[in-house]
């Protein structure tokens with residue numbers, strides 16, 4: 161693995177160089193930089209796979225520079241070394257895609273453990289066995305796209321998983337706009353037109369990159385191009401994606417047709433999204449009847465109530481008994497934070513990390529991400545516990 165070290169502490173340089181050299185297999189030091197500014201201005205030609213950043217001298221104002229650096233090396237894993245960094249800085253680092261935060265003075269065993277985790281995440285494509293999570297709205301405007309896009313981002317950043325979001329809306333697909341201001345270069349239809357040449361690098365190169373380990377395959381631009389997407393293409397793309405990503409989140413949209421049914425057939429879990437209102441419940445009932453007639457297992461269907469407000473006339477238990485499915489999660493109604501995020505095309509966890517809806521997304525990630533045996537820690541506390549415990 162090729163390593164870039166960013167630090168102006170010569171003793172730490174020496175320690176890291178020694179640790180890299182003694183690691184099995186040895187890590188190759190390709191460059192050293194004095195600080196974040198130096199690193200963002202002088203890019204390394206021999207692209208590093210691991211960037212180790214000594215954050216002791218990184219000020220709160222330099223968080224944006226860190227975001228620029230992670231964007232400059234989108235394929236690299238980032239390791240942050242810190243003596244006593246503010247929680248705000250750590251959260252920004254995590255959102256920028258930093259995978260590991262280690263305390264200084266650096267302990268060799270902790271460094272080795274972090275490298276093992278990075279190696280596992282970057283492991284050979286065939287070692288993954290990705291899960292397909294289908295998000296579908298019971299009624300227009302329930303919040304399925306908001307949830308799919310932000311859940312994808314949250315799984316990638318807080319959950320530290322490699323995530324692909326596929327926007328399957330055949331008209332008016334807009335998932336990329338919810339979390340990015342960049343325009344997608346390729347769409348699902350473009351890939352389907354060239355389905356014979358699809359492989360993992362081609363798929364990865366077709367994505368709109370939102371975070372180092374989160375990419376979006378954007379929706380077809382219009383109904384005419386969407387006609388190139390065939391059900392068997394969905395099988396091919398998902399079969400391939402399972403080998404390269406930990407989670408493939410699908411924004412199914414609202415329509416039930418050959419494409420969405422093939423996507424749902426492939427899903428490990430289906431998340432129908434609805435609000436606690438009679439029209440949503442009626443449409444939810446119809447949708448769940450369709451799922452039953454398609455033979456989908458009840459325990460793979462996980463209702464999510466969005467824009468939930470406690471104390472209303474309708475209760476979750478009434479909804480569960482009417483629909484015959486369990487509500488696994490509620491997302492609070494959080495108009496200001498969600499509207500700001502959606503309008504600016506910035507993921508909610510980045511835009512308003514302390515909002516009620518953002519906290520609820522983190523809880524959903526904790527529910528979805530399987531923890532290693534014996535690990536009963538919460539994701540955020542696990543990441544920050546190293547520093548704050």
Ligand SMILES: Nc1ncnc2c1ncn2[C@@H]1O[C@H](COP(=O)(O)OP(=O)(O)OP(=O)(O)O)[C@@H](O)[C@H]1O
Pocket residue numbers: 297299300301302303304305306307413414466467468491492493494495496498499502517
């Ligand atoms: N938890 C929430 N709190 C407040 N507003 C929300 C919340 N979730 C979604 N919204 C708002 O609801 C609007 C509709 O959400 P979204 O576009 O995700 O729905 P959808 O189910 O994908 O709709 P469509 O059927 O049109 O695809 C968004 O513009 C967003 O601002």
Ligand SMILES: [Mg+2]
Pocket residue numbers: 304305306413
């Ligand atoms: Mg939508």
